[in-house]
Amino acid sequence: MSDALLDRYGAVLLDLDGTVYHGSRPIPGAVEAVSAARERGVAVRYVTNNASKSPDDVAGTLTGMGLPAEATEVRTSSQAAGRLLAQRLPAGATVLVVGARALEDEVLAAGLRPVREAGEDVTAVVQGHSPDTGWVDLAEACLAVRAGALWVAANVDATLPAERGLLPGNGSMVAALRTATDSEPLVAGKPAPPLFHAAAADTGVPLVVGDRLDTDIAGGIAAGYDTLVVLTGVATPASVLAAVPGERAHYIAADLGALGATVAELAVGPQPGWDVAASGGTLTVSGDGGPDDDPLALLRALCSVGWRDGTTTVRPSGDAAAAALDRLGLG
Structure with a gap:
């Protein structure tokens, strides 16, 4: 077996925020590393917990940064949330959406009816990241959850890496609603394995790459895949050393440039x-x-x-x- 890392895998499942880019800027070396992986014949899949953009939007953002990407190569937590709702609810059920238009579109695609206000016909609440979420949105969701509606969170990432640093993520908004309702949501995105399994369904053996131990690495391990943690986002050397067993990556690297390294250099x-x-x-x-x-x-x-x-x-x-x-x- 070759010593090159990518010779061991048929695909890389890449997190986005904190791994490929920070906000609107690609992380240095990411474009070159992903392009080199493609040239080696390794499939690239983008797996993001950010529910605020559609796969088309994500692919557009990536190509605008110089990264080759197709919408079919993108898997989002809003897609995972739509699938989870469809499994739990009858067709046409009413779902209160707290989040961006992309999440609302996935509810529609799942054969359900999205609304923005609580009412007697609301059977579920789905919550994903949106920079426009405010108190009014959380108040409507609070009323619905307290009335017995199923609550699904696209993800529970407490923070979101951006150019200026770590900003509040969907998990912070989920925490506010959790406090107000004394309830716990079902989580559709990472670290739940289905999002990873969906991303790897048409590839060879995958390697999961991300910057968060509690979502990217824990999710990859739960899915049964090898994992690589990069230190360009949330994870730090101290947090990696203190990682609990279910969050311990197989490989450790500074950034995505490590995709061109050997197993011995990273393991x-x-x-x-x-x-x-x-x-x-x-x-x-x-x-x-x-x-x-x-x-x-x-x-x-x-x-x-x-x-x-x-x-x-x-x-x-x-x-x-x-x-x-x-x-x-x-x-």
Whole structure:
């Protein structure tokens, strides 16, 4: 078997916000990495929890950034929400929509009737991200959920990566409605496996790539796929090291440029130039990292030992180890 990462997979399932782009800007290196994957014959699928855009809109945004994309290559949480509602409700049922027009369109496509105000005929509430959601929208949803309507959330991402930093995501709005109703929604998007299974249905063995441990990585693992976490969005070295078993990625990378790397360069495990020993609830690091001087190599070594021993406290032994830990934000 080849040592090249992409020679092991027939497809990459890419998260968007925080992985491919930040708001309206592609993350440096993303266009080149995705284009190179296509040239190798690897299928590319875009899997997003953002329910505010239709697949056509997402594909248009990507092509505008220089990324080749077709609407058929896009899977969104609004599509997943529509499918979940169709499974639970009779045809023609009335659904109160809290979110963007794209979510409303998926409700229609599922054979259901979307509305924006609570009423006696509302049998379900579906909630997805929209920058225009306000108190009035949440109030209508609150009335419907309290009256017994089924509540479906497209996703529960607390934050949304953007050019200026992390902004409130759909999960923050869901939290407000949860507090007001003492209810819990069904979640249609990531980390639920169906969105990943739908994206990979017509591909070879997939690799899931994302920046969030609790959605991208947890969802990929739950779906039975290998995962790669990138540090261009929500995940940090500290959160990766502290990840619970269901959120531990197989590979760790700085960004999508790693798609061109080898398995040995990315896989969690022992690393040349670093020695990590666990004792007394502490990981002690020694070594100089070798000639590559890649701090993420140390993170992969730390995770291989820390995940096994349940240890996240780190102590350096030597100046080189201290400097590397500082670069990771673990000093």
